[in-house]
Amino acid sequence: MRRVLxxxxxxxxxxxxxxxAVQSVQGLRLETDILALLPREDQDPVLQSAKDRMAxxxxxxxxxxxxxxxxxxxxxxxxxxxxxxxxxxxxKPNTDIPDQDAIRRLGAAYFPHRAGLLSEPDRxxxxxxxxxxxxxxxxxxxxxxxxVADSRLLARDPFMLFPAFLGDLPVPANRLVMxxxxxxxxxxxxTWVLVSVMLAGEPYALDFQRRFVEAVxxxxxxxLLRLGAVFFAQAxxxxxxxxxxxxxxxxxxxxxxxxxxxxRSVGPLVLSVLAIGTGLLTxxxxxLWLFGSVHVAAQLFGASLIGISVDYALLYFGQVxxxxxxxxxxxxxxxxxxxxxxxTTVIGYGSLALSPFPGLKQVALLSAVGLIGSFLTVLLWxxxxxxxxxxxxxxxxxxxxxxxxxxxSEARFQVARKAVLALLALLTVWGMTRIEPDDDVRRQQGxxxxxxxxxxxxxxxxxxxxxxxxxxxxxxxxxxxxxxxxALGDRLSxxxxxxxxxxxxxxxxxxxxxxxxxxxxxxDPHLAAYRARLGMAExxxxxxxxxxxxxxxxxxxxALPILDSLILDDxxxxxxxxxxxxxxALRMAAQGLExxxxxxxxxxxxxxxxxxxxxxxxxxAVSTVLMVPVLVWRYGRSGAVRVLAPALAAIIATPPLLxxxxxxxxxxxxxxxxxxxxxxxxxGVFCAEDKVHDPVTLVSVWLAMITTxxxxxxxxxxxxxxxxxxxxxxxxxxxxxxxxAPSAGRRP
Amino acid sequence: MRAVLALLLLLISGPxxxxxxxxxxxxILRGRFVQERHMQGFANPIRSEGDFVVAPGRGLIWRAQTxxxxxxxxxxxxxxxxxxxxxxxRLAASRLxxxxxxxxxxxxxxxxxxxxxDGVFVVGRAGNTVTLTPKGDDDRTGAQIAGITATLGRFVxxxxxxxxxxxxxxxRFSDQLLNTRPLDAAEAGLLK
Numbered sequence: 025m026r027r028v029l030x031x032x033x034x035x036x037x038x039x040x041x042x043x044x045a046v047q048s049v050q051g052l053r054l055e056t057d058i059l060a061l062l063p064r065e066d067q068d069p070v071l072q073s074a075k076d077r078m079a080x081x082x083x084x085x086x087x088x089x090x091x092x093x094x095x096x097x098x099x100x101x102x103x104x105x106x107x108x109x110x111x112x113x114x115x116k117p118n119t120d121i122p123d124q125d126a127i128r129r130l131g132a133a134y135f136p137h138r139a140g141l142l143s144e145p146d147r148x149x150x151x152x153x154x155x156x157x158x159x160x161x162x163x164x165x166x167x168x169x170x171x172v173a174d175s176r177l178l179a180r181d182p183f184m185l186f187p188a189f190l191g192d193l194p195v196p197a198n199r200l201v202m203x204x205x206x207x208x209x210x211x212x213x214x215t216w217v218l219v220s221v222m223l224a225g226e227p228y229a230l231d232f233q234r235r236f237v238e239a240v241x242x243x244x245x246x247x248l249l250r251l252g253a254v255f256f257a258q259a260x261x262x263x264x265x266x267x268x269x270x271x272x273x274x275x276x277x278x279x280x281x282x283x284x285x286x287x288r289s290v291g292p293l294v295l296s297v298l299a300i301g302t303g304l305l306t307x308x309x310x311x312l313w314l315f316g317s318v319h320v321a322a323q324l325f326g327a328s329l330i331g332i333s334v335d336y337a338l339l340y341f342g343q344v345x346x347x348x349x350x351x352x353x354x355x356x357x358x359x360x361x362x363x364x365x366x367x368t369t370v371i372g373y374g375s376l377a378l379s380p381f382p383g384l385k386q387v388a389l390l391s392a393v394g395l396i397g398s399f400l401t402v403l404l405w406x407x408x409x410x411x412x413x414x415x416x417x418x419x420x421x422x423x424x425x426x427x428x429x430x431x432x433s434e435a436r437f438q439v440a441r442k443a444v445l446a447l448l449a450l451l452t453v454w455g456m457t458r459i460e461p462d463d464d465v466r467r468q469q470g471x472x473x474x475x476x477x478x479x480x481x482x483x484x485x486x487x488x489x490x491x492x493x494x495x496x497x498x499x500x501x502x503x504x505x506x507x508x509x510x511a512l513g514d515r516l517s518x519x520x521x522x523x524x525x526x527x528x529x530x531x532x533x534x535x536x537x538x539x540x541x542x543x544x545x546x547x548d549p550h551l552a553a554y555r556a557r558l559g560m561a562e563x564x565x566x567x568x569x570x571x572x573x574x575x576x577x578x579x580x581x582x583a584l585p586i587l588d589s590l591i592l593d594d595x596x597x598x599x600x601x602x603x604x605x606x607x608x609a610l611r612m613a614a615q616g617l618e619x620x621x622x623x624x625x626x627x628x629x630x631x632x633x634x635x636x637x638x639x640x641x642x643x644x645a646v647s648t649v650l651m652v653p654v655l656v657w658r659y660g661r662s663g664a665v666r667v668l669a670p671a672l673a674a675i676i677a678t679p680p681l682l683x684x685x686x687x688x689x690x691x692x693x694x695x696x697x698x699x700x701x702x703x704x705x706x707x708g709v710f711c712a713e714d715k716v717h718d719p720v721t722l723v724s725v726w727l728a729m730i731t732t733x734x735x736x737x738x739x740x741x742x743x744x745x746x747x748x749x750x751x752x753x754x755x756x757x758x759x760x761x762x763x764x765a766p767s768a769g770r771r772p
Numbered sequence: 773m774r775a776v777l778a779l780l781l782l783l784i785s786g787p788x789x790x791x792x793x794x795x796x797x798x799x800i801l802r803g804r805f806v807q808e809r810h811m812q813g814f815a816n817p818i819r820s821e822g823d824f825v826v827a828p829g830r831g832l833i834w835r836a837q838t839x840x841x842x843x844x845x846x847x848x849x850x851x852x853x854x855x856x857x858x859x860x861x862r863l864a865a866s867r868l869x870x871x872x873x874x875x876x877x878x879x880x881x882x883x884x885x886x887x888x889x890d891g892v893f894v895v896g897r898a899g900n901t902v903t904l905t906p907k908g909d910d911d912r913t914g915a916q917i918a919g920i921t922a923t924l925g926r927f928v929x930x931x932x933x934x935x936x937x938x939x940x941x942x943x944r945f946s947d948q949l950l951n952t953r954p955l956d957a958a959e960a961g962l963l964k
């Protein structure tokens with residue numbers, strides 16, 4: 025019977041192998057989009073689609089500044105870069121920075137409607153009845169050195185309000201000037217030339233990222249500054265892949281070394297690798313079969329599976345240090361502990377599937393299937409394949425294990441036990457006063473510091489940023505939306521820079537208001553004296569359009585691609601913000617304005633992380649409750665409490681202990697606690713199953729703990745804060761659980 | 773804008789054109805100007821008078837005194853205009869790469885090297901007249917300036933800047949002094 029089952033398991037493993045092989049030949053689908061890990065809000069489809077469009081707009085663009093002390097070199101390299109990217113089909117031919125010709129066409133489209141157009145500062149002055157400073161400005165431009173004074177302009181726009189309006193338009197990168205047709209900015213000795221591109225591919229697709237980022241380069245001596253989601257995504261994917269293969273490799277190497285040293289023979293090593301391998305293989309096959317792809321995060325956490333699945337092999341091979349030499353005897357002795365351990369761990373991992381994060385569902389599946397796979401290999405194959413001879417336990421290890429058993433069971437250590445527990449309790453209470461929730465998603469992502477620095481340099485030089493916050497303005501008609509944007513603009517000025525359709529084309533009502541202000545505050549009181557002073561002829565009747573300017577007129581010029589990202593549809597616009605302003609202040613600004621709301625995708629995700637941190641703690645409680653019936657069935661009520669106590673103490677103490685080390689408590693730490701619970705319970709179970717306090721049991725658990733720390737402990741070194749939190753929690757939690765585990769052993 | 777920067781360049785390089793050995797370190801050029809803006813639709817040219825200071829490496833102060841007092845200061849940080857101490861216009865150099873290039877040009881011109889100007893203008897010289905014509909490939913300069921003519925004596929005596937629409941500015945310079953007398957406190961403050 026046993027042989028039949030082993031054969032069936034072999035067929036399953038071979039089928040999994042075949043399936044993964046076929047998938048690999050076709051190209052394994054690895055998903056790297058961090059957003060795929062996060063839950064989607066499904067509450068408001070309009071809001072979600074607006075968010076998606078804004079996010080796509082943002083992600084589909086990239087900005088590169090090419091800098092060199094020589095203006096000519098900077099220009100040539102910028103041209104080169106754009107040409108190369110275009111030639112490789114990586115970018116679209118259009119750009120969002122208007123060129124010289126487009127600006128001229130734009131000026132021509134605006135000019136007939138100038139009567140209703142005012143720059144924001146001019147409008148404020150005239151609104152306050154201060155026409156005088158505008159007269160002085162016009163005179164200083166006429167009499168001073170330089171200036172835009174020109175007879176044709178003066179005849180039509182005597183106070184030169186139109187150039188002020190054009191200069192105040194919030195075109196992207198408005199700190200740049202067109203220098204010989206190329207947007208440039210001088211910063212000290214360096215001339216920076218802007219290359220603004222629209223990606224021709226999917227910024228989150230691994231292959232496109234890699235080709236694009238590789239293509240963005242310049243010869244040495246030429247400086248490049250990069251801004252765009254594609255750069256961050258590529259750096260993130262590269263880091264995650266490198267980290268997961270590093271964690272996997274070191275974890276594997278460490279485990280191999282440990283097994284060789286502990287058992288001093290190759291057999292246990294080969295079988296351990298077999299247990300891990302079949303676990304990973306079946307897990308991967310199940311994941312690909314069910315999801316069609318594997319997310320890199322699942323891959324990263326999946327690598328840690330090695331550390332747990334090897335526990336089963338280690339517990340089994342711990343038996344070589346006993347008098348039991350027949351494989352079936354060895355298995356029989358560890359089977360209850362193994363089974364209970366597997367069941368509780370799968371319950372722990374399985375509860376991850378209850379989390380709303382699609383990526384974590386993958387982790388749950390990958391882990392649960394992998395653990396069951398490894399368990400089945402130990403259960404069905406080990407008795408048939410095990411040829412390991414009996415060995416004597418290293419005397420030092422045995423003595424240490426025996427000491428730990430005694431510490432938790434003998435009466436003479438009672439005071440010391442209480443002291444240790446009191447110290448742990450004290451540190452926990454102290455740490456609890458220091459626990460700081462950490463839900464800010466920006467800190468969890470581990471953004472490349474180089475790119476962050478380049479981003480802020482670009483922001484400083486050009487005013488271009490990647491601010492994800494925006495206002496969504498809705499109304500019943502285009503005019504109503506524009507008026508609402510203007511009401512919002514009145515509150516935003518002084519708070520932050522912003523781009524809205526209404527700043528390019530004011531509402532009809534605002535245009536009429538502007539014309540009235542110019543007439544009453546400037547022309548009526550000042551024009552006659554001004555003209556007399558300059559000896560200017562009577563203004564000839566120059567055609568001023570009597571129809572107000574509308575958005576369609578300016579959009580049809582095609583010079584302001586930014587309008588396409590600001591206008592989501594006739595009744596819904598976005599107002600894009602410059603960086604800097606405080607979110608609460610922005611939210612306050614929108615308060616009481618109908619149809620206006622602040623959208624803060626990053627903040628929303630942070631708030632979600634906070635909500636899910638609470639949910640993860642609930643999950644922990646659910647997970648514990650699910651384990652209780654199994655444990656009560658086996659150990660009785662008080663026994664179940666003793667078995668659970670080490671794990672529970674570990675999950676309660678770990679966040680405060682980490683807080684003492686300065687680590688915040690995040691959703692990812694909370695998720696790790698779910699695993700600490702199941703692994704800690706495993707240790708409790710293994711110890712509880714040992715009625716004679718055999719040092720062999722504790723050495724096996726010790727080996728299991730070391731391998732777990734080898735995989736999870738390494739995650740604590742990750743640069744990605746989320747992964748680091750996960751790793752550090754595992755490190756402290758599992759270690760604490762191990763040290764307390766012998767207390768679960770029944771007293772003789 | 774480019775026209776006035778070219779003018780500034782001419783002013784400083786006037787002495788060099790006349791006698792390349794004349795300019796020494798720390799030299800400062802001071803003088804008076806009369807500017808006439810001939811604009812269509814105006815009964816008379818708009819005339820202003822005042823003085824100027826050119827401190828190589830530091831910048832230019834252009835003070836119109838009559839009939840309207842406005843001070844323009846050009847440094848490598850940008851251009852600032854003020855009336856009675858109140859700023860009316862500010863253009864940062866970072867928005868005007870040409871302004872930064874001007875300093876390279878000035879350095880070149882001081883050394884008698886006119887190639888820097890070659891990038892933007894075709895430079896012609898006949899007797900004591902220098903003509904600058906914008907090159908066709910820089911449409912922006914072309915849209916603003918049709919041509920510049922300067923007459924040289926020991927210094928630049930006069931400049932005429934012609935605009936494409938027929939307007940032109942005519943400047944005459946007088947009382948020019950080139951010496952090492954340091955900037956006074958007010959001047960130094962403006963060029964800070």
